[in-house]
Amino acid sequence: MAKPMTPVFTHCALHVADLAESIAFYESYCDMKIVKEHGEGKARVVWLASPGAEESFVLVLLGGGPERTQDADDMTHYGFGVGSRDDIDRIAARAKKDGCLHWEPRDYAPPTGYLCGVKDPTGYIVEFSYGQPLGPHQG
Known part of the structure; x- marks a missing residue:
């Protein structure tokens, strides 16, 4: 009997309001860089990674999402x-x-x-x- 595959956490995808602003934020505040992208216009998807993590974990940004609001006591992050x-x-x-x-x-x-x-x-x-x-x- 084959051993079951253990899932590996590889990415987090966020639907963002303004793709260009979000890319600039993550590049500037988090030192992330674009490692892959596809599509164009509203269908553009960008993969960002921290230096050295390009093959193990990426933040996927998809444009055209809604603004988010979060209470100061909400620890979702x-x-x-x-x-x-x-x-x-x-x-x-x-x-x-x-x-x-x-x-x-x-x-x-x-x-x-x-x-x-x-x-x-x-x-x-x-x-x-x-x-x-x-x-x-x-x-």
Whole structure:
């Protein structure tokens, strides 16, 4: 009897309001790059990846989606690890200046660590964290 295949988490797809704005946000705030794309106009789909993760995990952006709203106490998000607490403070200061800071920097008990939340152009919340036992910058 063959061993069952274990599913592997490979991508997260987001329907975004403005594809160009969203690409710019993820390139600028998250250092992601376009690794694949297909279609054109409203049917354009873009795959973005973090450096070194191009073959293992991508963020798929599809244009033409609705704006999103999220209450400040709603912890629905996806996250990026960074190398230091200072990185969190810099990202939060930039997001505050840009008008897209959702959660001020704060400490949480392990394994959550130090984090802030930033709204992307559609309204999805992106967490930036330091001190979590995940990713390349494990705390």
